[in-house]
Amino acid sequence: MLDPRELRPEALRDQAQRLGANELASRRLLSAVLGQGIHDPAVWGRSFQVPRRLSDAIGTLPRLTQDRVVTSEHDGFEKIRFLTHDGLAVETVLIPLHRPGAVSLCLSSQVGCAMACVFCATAKMEKRRNLASWEILDQWVQARDRARSQGRRVTGVVFMGMGEPFLNYDRVITAAELLRCPHGGQVSAKAITISTVGLVPEIDRFTAEGHKFRLSISLGAATDEKRARLVPIAARTPVATLMAAARRHAQSRRDRVMLSYVCISGENVGPDDAKALGSLIGDTPVRLDLIDVTDPTGRFLPPTAAEMTTFRDSLTQYVGQPVARRYSGGADIQAACGTLAGALNESRNTKILQGQVEIGDPGAAAGSHPSI
Numbered sequence: 001m002l003d004p005r006e007l008r009p010e011a012l013r014d015q016a017q018r019l020g021a022n023e024l025a026s027r028r029l030l031s032a033v034l035g036q037g038i039h040d041p042a043v044w045g046r047s048f049q050v051p052r053r054l055s056d057a058i059g060t061l062p063r064l065t066q067d068r069v070v071t072s073e074h075d076g077f078e079k080i081r082f083l084t085h086d087g088l089a090v091e092t093v094l095i096p097l098h099r100p101g102a103v104s105l106c107l108s109s110q111v112g113c114a115m116a117c118v119f120c121a122t123a124k125m126e127k128r129r130n131l132a133s134w135e136i137l138d139q140w141v142q143a144r145d146r147a148r149s150q151g152r153r154v155t156g157v158v159f160m161g162m163g164e165p166f167l168n169y170d171r172v173i174t175a176a177e178l179l180r181c182p183h184g185g186q187v188s189a190k191a192i193t194i195s196t197v198g199l200v201p202e203i204d205r206f207t208a209e210g211h212k213f214r215l216s217i218s219l220g221a222a223t224d225e226k227r228a229r230l231v232p233i234a235a236r237t238p239v240a241t242l243m244a245a246a247r248r249h250a251q252s253r254r255d256r257v258m259l260s261y262v263c264i265s266g267e268n269v270g271p272d273d274a275k276a277l278g279s280l281i282g283d284t285p286v287r288l289d290l291i292d293v294t295d296p297t298g299r300f301l302p303p304t305a306a307e308m309t310t311f312r313d314s315l316t317q318y319v320g321q322p323v324a325r326r327y328s329g330g331a332d333i334q335a336a337c338g339t340l341a342g343a344l345n346e347s348r349n350t351k352i353l354q355g356q357v358e359i360g361d362p363g364a365a366a367g368s369h370p371s372i
Contacts, residue, residue, distance in 0.1 A: 077330030089342030110163025
């Protein structure tokens with residue numbers, strides 16, 4: 001069966017035309033499915049004038065099962081756990097923004113992650129596979145609808161949830177294209193960020209294809225020795241090679257490339273680390289985002305206030321480019337960066353909403369996708 005959430009807008013247009021429907025029909029279909037979150041073919045025809053022959057080619061669309069929602073009482077972050085057709089857990093985070101009523105959605109692109117970052121809980125999950133584009137988009141639709149029910153609106157999307165997005169490149173880009181489509185998700189391309197731990201061929205492909213989405217590259221450390229210890233799989237590529245790809249991206253976009261840097265006490269926040277970052281970055285235009293590590297095991301700790309002060313001063317001396325300290329919220333519900341692992345913290349500090357209703361059959365279109 002045809003699933004419009006698996007096709008980029010132009011491909012969906014072509015498929016609709018093969019079925020005797022025009023481009024307007026494909027736009028109306030996207031408006032129904034993504035814009036309004038309506039998955040009933042009968043409503044498509046009645047309220048959106050989608051031709052019957054196109055609806056019949058699609059049928060009932062599969063959905064993720066919304067299993068549980070947890071809300072942090074500390075900062076208002078919310079985490080939704082979804083179950084896939086094969087019983088795997090996928091998590092999505094609603095991130096409250098400074099603008100009243102605005103939220104950003106952190107989406108997962110895989111179940112688990114193969115990159116083996118030593119401070120990340122997602123990397124320790126036993127089962128792994130790529131998510132289909134429809135599974136990525138259904139996270140967005142259900143989380144978006146939840147935000148709407150609360151009188152909030154989604155203004156941005158970050159592919160920084162479970163998984164390495166560039167290991168699932170084509171499906172992630174398809175999802176992002178549908179999210180930015182004016183007849184689909186209606187999210188500005190500049191408000192969509194795709195994060196990678198540093199897959200150079202995919203970074204170069206992303207650059208060559210000219211996507212307008214923002215790219216965030218996670219360094220972990222500025223030297224090969226430290227990066228091999230903290231981010232072992234990604235560190236098979238020399239960090240200088242990664243930085244060269246970042247430079248190519250910045251030059252192509254004529255804009256700063258965003259570098260994310262997880263700060264770990266006693267590991268990568270000394271003056272020598274700042275000096276190494278300065279040497280690595282050189283005159284490549286960057287924005288450095290500092291993120292405190294959140295490790296549920298307690299093995300890795302965020303920097304002390306004194307460490308961060310020294311590190312920031314050293315960055316000013318050696319890097320001399322914009323530096324921001326990014327807040328990673330929802331730690332009490334395991335919604336912070338590096339803590340998504342399909343498990344919920346059901347402590348007294350959380351509010352848990354259970355008993356969500358399953359919609360449709362989530363297994364119809366997901367089983368054929370390869371494992372990581």
